[in-house]
Amino acid sequence: MNAPDTTPVDIRAGVELPAIREEIELRTADGLRLVGELATPVDRPPVATLVTLHPLPTAGGFMDSHILRKAAARLPALADLAVLRFNTRGTSSPRGTSEGAFGEGVAERADVAAAMDFVAARGLPNPWLVGWSFGTELALKYGLEHGIAGAILLSPPLHRTTDEELRRWNGSAAPIVAVIPEHDDYLKPDQAAERFAVLPRLRRVDVAGGRHLWVGESQTRRVLDEIVAAVNPSALPLPTTWPPTIATPPAPPAD
Template identity: 55%
Template sequence: MAEIIRPSTVLPALRTPFHVLTSDGVDLIGEVASPLGQSKGAILTLHPLPTAGGMMDSHVYKKAANRLPAMAGISVVRFNTRGTSSEAGTSSGAFDNGGAEGLDVQAMINYCFDVLALENLWIVGWSFGTDLALRHAKDPRHQGLILLSPPLRTTTNEELFYWNSDPRPITAIVPEHDDYLKPDAARERFAIVPKLRIIPVDDAKHLWVGEPSVHRVLSEINTIVTGDTSPLPLEY
């Protein structure tokens, strides 16, 4: 009998903790949640600002790991950037406001391809993580960027302009009531990257609190990664 998906729902997946060493010797901790059956794609998640409580367990990402492997056949790779703690542990190193974290991003992309051998990998950033994606996720092997609540806090116009020379798609999912960059402001800031697609989400806020917001975000991710345009089921 099907059960309604709730905030605490944890669906079947193969969950494997890992350690990844960066080129400057930082030990990153994380977990990959893989489908028990056929994989249709994968996401590497870059979490919100750690100095404001962001980590690999930030709720949208934890729910993605709890649901997407079973519901969409998507592998979800989560990790703590340098100096960040979660229930899984603390990555070594120190917070660098998005600078040295570029080495974390590259180490994790290498891990996804060279060790996990993932296919159809997309980079998903949320808040601080969107700046990491735009500034540092330029490895040619991934499929493109998905940006949740982009504040454009540290990304320069020059760094944005780079993406005009890169053919891969970028989608920004922007809450109507975002604390930093609402949809109209996002359209203005991102105008220098005409290919970037903005999806405004009514009634949502920066932190995507509430099941309707989470469901919308995970459904959009599923559509981008797998091509399935149907919203995710509300039951499993």
């Protein structure tokens, strides 16, 4: 019998690292069934949980939007994180379609609550909300209603979030990080500085060359690095191959 090939492979788009992947359903307080997936480390408990909130479903956002899919594909193995993804109401993906209809970011308040109820029922540790675009609006508007460990905002447009909703975060101890692409379609770094001025404790990360959709492996890695830097910095730097290559220590000097 031939030995298994253990040659390291580059971690790039399409590579799915080992994890326990479970198709799950969430139930909202208004009686809807939302479909999703939970990915957890294979051989150890997670140190924290990413509750991901996808981009605008009416513009093609769903639980498989590429940054969220790659977070679930890589971070359980690379950073000991659980990753929960789900389709908000009325949203479809290969996993299925969540019941209900798009609620303009208002009815989705119940979707966020259903996800957090699931996290609590499973005993998943240290839940961080990770919103992308429209998902950042849900995190900002409703995150403080739950016992979150922190929030990460990827490409926040701030279309639906008011200044008063931003100010509320000043009264929370939960860390909040905004990752702003230089060439964002909706909120560039200078605009973000102005809008987030009412929330001085937010940590803003401006990404040179970044774009709203974070297309390309270099941008994907930068976003995942920023997520891990906030949630489990001891896992940095993230390996770029699997199995991770370990540098061989130099040989001791000869006598």
